[in-house]
Amino acid sequence: MKKLLKKLRHSTLYIGLIMLLLLVIAAIAAPYICSYDPISQDLYATLKAPGTSEHILGTDQLGRDMLSRLLYAARTDLAVMVLAEIVPFISGIFIGMLSGYFGGRTEWIISLVTDTFIAFPYYLLVIVVAFMTGAGIHGIFITFMIVGWLVYARVAKPLTASMKNSEWVQAAKLMGYSDFRIIVREIFPNVLPQAVVVLMTDMAALLVAIVTLGYLGIGITAPTPDWGSMISEGQTLIGTAPYLSLLPGLMVVYTGISLSLIGDGLADRWR
């Protein structure tokens, strides 16, 4: 038992990568795997339990095939997850590096902004932005551009502050390099690995947020399949057809596990 657990811990990176790869392949190949349309209803075949008909994972209350809904939802949810992470990742690292490198007034202002964001009810912001842009994918992108950078800034700031007085940065300064060049060429490559580790856990968190918005009815809108709205539609039938809300949740958990295994694996490797 102990040995097995230890072994599992050391191969986390590969297990995570394989899990994620399988999901991505299934999502990309969804049109070839699924023999049913994810949106078309079949009112003669509603609420078929998994394995009882030609629908492998059953059908929902409108007779839509669960397997194809789950895989098509993976296409949307995963694509939004990756795309919405790009801007916060880059801007957060740079804000954090500026704050850590210059210190003083820059740091004071940036940390005041950070504190304000923390004191701000997080979901108030998310909901307001969702109402502002109308439910849908733009709302998600804009919301995470506004709040997503915080995590990366928090990682980059102390790392940069600790490198600022290191010999190689001092050497670069003596060579007459500009602050901008030092930040981009000397500090950034050293901050990047830590930031990538955080990226993995933050993507899992972002996926949960996307799904949560869908659950609240202000995320990805119907008829586009989304794991969150699927769970919310299935909740009313939890007593009679629990698979309706369990299966989409399992997909989210599966993705989350694969991402955090990759993150853990990378952290071990780069330590």
Next chain:
Amino acid sequence: MTDKIKEKNHKAESDKSTASNRSAFNKSYRAWFIRALFRSLTVIVLVMIAVFFIIRLVPGDPAVMVLGEHADEAAVEALRQKLHLDMPAGQQFIVFIINILTSFDTGISIKYGVSCRSLVLQYAPVTLSLILLSMLITVVLTVILAFGAAMHRDGILDHMIRIIPAFTEGMPVFWVGLLLILFFAVKLGWFPVGGVGSGGTAFWKSLVLPAVTIAFGQIPPLIRSLREQLIEVLDADFVVTLKAARIPKRQIFIRHVLRNSFVPTLMLMSVNLSYLIGGTLIVEKVFAVRGMGKLLFDAISNRDFPLVQAVALYCAIFVVIISLVTDMIAHRADPRMLE
């Protein structure tokens, strides 16, 4: 007998060393506290400014929301004037701030027609009880499990605790809540499926599943943090010395190990708690609890500006107090943080 004498000597010594540092500590502590207080007020003001203007960016007119889509234009205009919505936003903000400063009045809800404060007071107790119960569960389980893992390093519990976060990090809170409903309410019938019971026992009983749901998301990172700190302190020279001096184990744990290792975990918990204030919305929706989250969500959907501002203000004050108290405890426990 010898143990007792040693304990006494030990205590006297530590008292003497702190006494000489005490006045210096108090001085820098006071300076820090004034700065922290000023900063907290700044944060509250910034939150209020942000909420006030952001909520006005949302398309939709509160007067139309109250009177309906097909209301008479003159009636809408009259209501707009009554609510001061015809003034420029800057002027509205000044009125709002003056009312808060002079009488701590956050105005009257557009939708419900009663004062926002009474609405907050009506909805807050459920949410606060929920947070309190979940914090209780979180603290007890975190301390027990982290101690177990740190004491038996590389044991089964230790390995489990390091693997479990990988599973819980990606679990949506509302889905965990649904699982709990499915097993403990639908299958076993131990707890109600949703809603809040009235009266002592029924009230707390209906909050158990929501509180466990919240705690579930909080515990794994806290255990990880406390375990790391505990291991670091347990390996420190001074603990080895204390053990060699035959100080009772329980005393080493509580007075020395725990005191020196809980601060980072406490800080992490305070940040999590801040997120929770708005984040109970989801758990409230899953379990059909009428709390602050629901009040806020409905206020935004109704464009009930005064109510949104009031909820945000009370939440911000609560968050700022939590982080201030946490910082105070942290500085008392570890005066090195003042430097």
